[in-house]
Amino acid sequence: MAKLTLDDLRKLRDSKKNEVSKRDTEGKEIEVIIGMGTCGIAAGAKETMDAFLDEIDKEGLKNVAIKQTGCMGFCTYEPTVEIKVPGMPDTLYNNVNTDIARRIVHRHIKDKKMVSEYVQDRPSIDIMENK
Amino acid sequence: MAYRNYVLVCGGTGCESSSADQIFKNLINEVDAAGMSDQVQVLKTGCFGFCEQGPIVKILPEQAFYVQVKPEDAKEIIQEHVVKGRRVDRLQYKEENSASGAITDTEGMKFYQKQYRIVLRNCGIIDPEKIDEYIARDGYAALEKVLFDMTPEQVIDELKKSGLRGRGGAGFPTWMKWNFSKQVESDQKYIVCNADEGDPGAYMDRSTLEGDPHSVLEAMAIAGFTCGANQGYIYIRAEYPLAIDRLKIAIKQAKEYGLLGENILGSKFSFDIEIRLGAGAFVCGEETALLASLEGNRGMPIPRPPFPAVKGLWGKPTVINNVETNANIPVIILKGGDWYSKIGTATSKGTKVFALTGKIKNSGLIEVPMGITLREIVYDIGGGIPGGKKFKAAQSGGPSGGVITAEHLDTPIDYENLSKLGSIMGSGGLIVMDEDDCMVDFAKFYLEFTVDESCGKCAPCRIGGKQLFGLLEKVTKGTAVVEDIQKMRDISLAMQKASLCGLGQTAPNPVLSTINNFYDEYMAHINDAKCPSGKCKDLMSYEILSDKCVGCTLCARKCPVNCISGEKQKPHVIDQSKCIKCGECYASCKFKAITLG
Amino acid sequence: MITEKTGQSQTEEELFQQLVNAINELKDKDGALIPILQSAQNLFGYLPEYVLKHISSTLNIPYSEVAGVVTFYSFFSTTPRGKNLLRVCLGTACYVRGGKEVLAAIKNELKIDIGETTGDKLFTLEIGRCFGACSLAPVVMINDEVFQRVKPARIRDLLNSFRNKDEMEEDHE
Numbered sequence: 001m002a003k004l005t006l007d008d009l010r011k012l013r014d015s016k017k018n019e020v021s022k023r024d025t026e027g028k029e030i031e032v033i034i035g036m037g038t039c040g041i042a043a044g045a046k047e048t049m050d051a052f053l054d055e056i057d058k059e060g061l062k063n064v065a066i067k068q069t070g071c072m073g074f075c076t077y078e079p080t081v082e083i084k085v086p087g088m089p090d091t092l093y094n095n096v097n098t099d100i101a102r103r104i105v106h107r108h109i110k111d112k113k114m115v116s117e118y119v120q121d122r123p124s125i126d127i128m129e130n131k
Numbered sequence: 132m133a134y135r136n137y138v139l140v141c142g143g144t145g146c147e148s149s150s151a152d153q154i155f156k157n158l159i160n161e162v163d164a165a166g167m168s169d170q171v172q173v174l175k176t177g178c179f180g181f182c183e184q185g186p187i188v189k190i191l192p193e194q195a196f197y198v199q200v201k202p203e204d205a206k207e208i209i210q211e212h213v214v215k216g217r218r219v220d221r222l223q224y225k226e227e228n229s230a231s232g233a234i235t236d237t238e239g240m241k242f243y244q245k246q247y248r249i250v251l252r253n254c255g256i257i258d259p260e261k262i263d264e265y266i267a268r269d270g271y272a273a274l275e276k277v278l279f280d281m282t283p284e285q286v287i288d289e290l291k292k293s294g295l296r297g298r299g300g301a302g303f304p305t306w307m308k309w310n311f312s313k314q315v316e317s318d319q320k321y322i323v324c325n326a327d328e329g330d331p332g333a334y335m336d337r338s339t340l341e342g343d344p345h346s347v348l349e350a351m352a353i354a355g356f357t358c359g360a361n362q363g364y365i366y367i368r369a370e371y372p373l374a375i376d377r378l379k380i381a382i383k384q385a386k387e388y389g390l391l392g393e394n395i396l397g398s399k400f401s402f403d404i405e406i407r408l409g410a411g412a413f414v415c416g417e418e419t420a421l422l423a424s425l426e427g428n429r430g431m432p433i434p435r436p437p438f439p440a441v442k443g444l445w446g447k448p449t450v451i452n453n454v455e456t457n458a459n460i461p462v463i464i465l466k467g468g469d470w471y472s473k474i475g476t477a478t479s480k481g482t483k484v485f486a487l488t489g490k491i492k493n494s495g496l497i498e499v500p501m502g503i504t505l506r507e508i509v510y511d512i513g514g515g516i517p518g519g520k521k522f523k524a525a526q527s528g529g530p531s532g533g534v535i536t537a538e539h540l541d542t543p544i545d546y547e548n549l550s551k552l553g554s555i556m557g558s559g560g561l562i563v564m565d566e567d568d569c570m571v572d573f574a575k576f577y578l579e580f581t582v583d584e585s586c587g588k589c590a591p592c593r594i595g596g597k598q599l600f601g602l603l604e605k606v607t608k609g610t611a612v613v614e615d616i617q618k619m620r621d622i623s624l625a626m627q628k629a630s631l632c633g634l635g636q637t638a639p640n641p642v643l644s645t646i647n648n649f650y651d652e653y654m655a656h657i658n659d660a661k662c663p664s665g666k667c668k669d670l671m672s673y674e675i676l677s678d679k680c681v682g683c684t685l686c687a688r689k690c691p692v693n694c695i696s697g698e699k700q701k702p703h704v705i706d707q708s709k710c711i712k713c714g715e716c717y718a719s720c721k722f723k724a725i726t727l728g
Numbered sequence: 729m730i731t732e733k734t735g736q737s738q739t740e741e742e743l744f745q746q747l748v749n750a751i752n753e754l755k756d757k758d759g760a761l762i763p764i765l766q767s768a769q770n771l772f773g774y775l776p777e778y779v780l781k782h783i784s785s786t787l788n789i790p791y792s793e794v795a796g797v798v799t800f801y802s803f804f805s806t807t808p809r810g811k812n813l814l815r816v817c818l819g820t821a822c823y824v825r826g827g828k829e830v831l832a833a834i835k836n837e838l839k840i841d842i843g844e845t846t847g848d849k850l851f852t853l854e855i856g857r858c859f860g861a862c863s864l865a866p867v868v869m870i871n872d873e874v875f876q877r878v879k880p881a882r883i884r885d886l887l888n889s890f891r892n893k894d895e896m897e898e899d900h901e
Contacts, residue, residue: 002389003388004388004396005396006396006398009266009388009396010275012266013269013270016263016264016267037337037341037373038337038341038373038374038859038860038861038874039861039863039876041373041874042864042867042874043876067258069254069255069259070253070255070257070259070341071251071254073251073254073255073495073497073498074493075494076492076493076494076495077493080255082255085133087133088133088134088192089137112133112134113134113172113174115174117174117175119139121176121244122244123244124245124246124498125247126252127248127462328860331818331819331823331857331858333860334859334860334861334862337860370856370857370858371859371860372872405757407762407763408762409803410765410766411802411804412801413857424759424762425758426758426759427758427759427761427762427797428793428797430801486821486862488821488862489820490824494862529820562820562821568824573824576820576823577820584857713829713832
């Protein structure tokens, strides 16, 4: 990565924004985003991540990207995971232990059905989105 | 194949008890009847937190939010909304229902989502270890704007319009602090970020740094440009290893892109940031103590004036801002001070991040506009008190704050109102307590902390704190007399007036606040040697009721100090002189034969 | 990060050399004393007197001042620490959710008080003042790992897992 000029920064920003709007991160359209703050990790987010990786591998799914993120604020319900599948609303799940992780892979990612009782509401609107 | 609609029924306990299950079943039936079960999924979710308006039904993807739904409404919801695509207006959540009128005209605000994330805008959305993701969400666009399209005076002006006040607890206008430093002529100036979040129960800064470290880096660079500084320090407590790691990665990536360092983006402005770790001293959150620590000394405060903004680190003008204050800066630059000032109350603009913990169902980090009421925080966002217990008080401001009682639940939260109630905004810790918490014990807990962390330099804090703690101990042990209350008030006043720094000045706040609001509870301890909530173990003893005890010996086996004696199938006895009051016997007795009193 | 398992596989000379390197890297920074002390404690697990004397003479700071800084900050220890640093959080949220009982159970199990180290040098017990995991209270931090919702009944199992790890490592040496 070289030092950016003003133009470079603007071009980089635009190209990244495009990627996000086309839902095309690393060429994979499904995203599993796991909260990896101190609360998340203390609650077992690393094991949850392993469970996702394992199950996705077992099912031979090639178009799923696993990512990490910071704290959503639902600390008591960690681990929290967000699932983005094209055609479905972005869904936030709480209390995602290794069992629920595997269930999400099968029901949500493969069958496009949300996993009952673990869906969580977003805390607020995204102020960076309406531009 | 994805469903056309997802119908979510809130399955939280609040809604469950008012028939969410029946609503759920009815909705499924209606969907089946309409022949749409392969197009519409009905499911139960976790608690939305909006318990006072429950039962709640939400329909995605259009984000319709129906409140106070009854089982018989299921048909209308499915027929009108799902089949015909028409919202059921009478059930929709209306903004006038809200208790506080805090936000008025910020566009796009979905008001039932009582939170409004500005500081935490990227947390939970981006990968904090990938600078590109920060950049994609307008990261470093504020720095761009400041470097190429604004003058330092314009930046100060924007901050002034925004009304941003320091979020570390004191609430000092940020524009003013920056302006003081900007106006001093000096060969060297510094920007310091106070990430020594020491208040027990507060972790807003930790989360912000773990989830969005670049927001702080960008803000510090903006401050550097505005005030004329080229060196920044982030003083972060060593108890946050993950936040430290993420900051290190962020700084490295920013430097690689040339967004920190020499000649940023070709603007000729240079700014560097170094991380310094704390070493376990709460007092180093106080700005002069923090500077002393950065200089390699014992973290002992010094009198102000001169203020650090004019004469700080190594005698140079130094701007010290809290993490949360910093995280607001890029957004204020991009969206404008006017936009920011529309949020909040007349004197307290913007949002505040609170760490909502203690006896509360939805414990976690919340970010709410100033002016929201405590009731909305505790019941709408927090989901209320677990176990059906009664709300007793909420404590804000950590060891420097006071309690807010049930009668003040509808107070809009802002700097001035909390002050009037005998508390402070503080860094954002908000502890909820229920009927099982003893206010005297709680005050004693905080005093123990401040006495331990006192640097010892000034007598009022060093000696006053210890004496105050000693008196509180007498109260919890049942050996205090009524005159001790006045003594506590006198010592508190002395500490408030004469301590050198904020630690000593505010240490008596929890004591005064609990004495004023829970006088009866103190009196019960003093006059009757009783603790109404059952927390002060010195005033309680466990007794085995001989007429209920069947001699199963379970308690004796559980007792860690073997102080329970008795033969099998004969009533047992606790040796009070050996009992450590751990409560194991009480918890294990299956015959309700042990009392606590 | 502050205390790492050290001293077992490296000799004193090797550690001292690393210390010298660290001092060289840091000494020209303003206010370098505290970062240097932190590096030294990371290497040795505590701050032995000869290390402090070396730092004092290299940085040309009077030993009394160095000692003053070391004794002020609770993170620094002049006595050797156990292999595992156990910090029981007694922050407000943890206190309200039973942190004191967890501490009592640990004291009972390990038979040591706060600031002390077990006879087998396996555990040192300290109090923490909030690691920022308040919603998962009560919290215990062992080295860099955060354990959530700790119950007094679970303490023995938790500590045993570290005891077993230690035995396994010894078997492999």
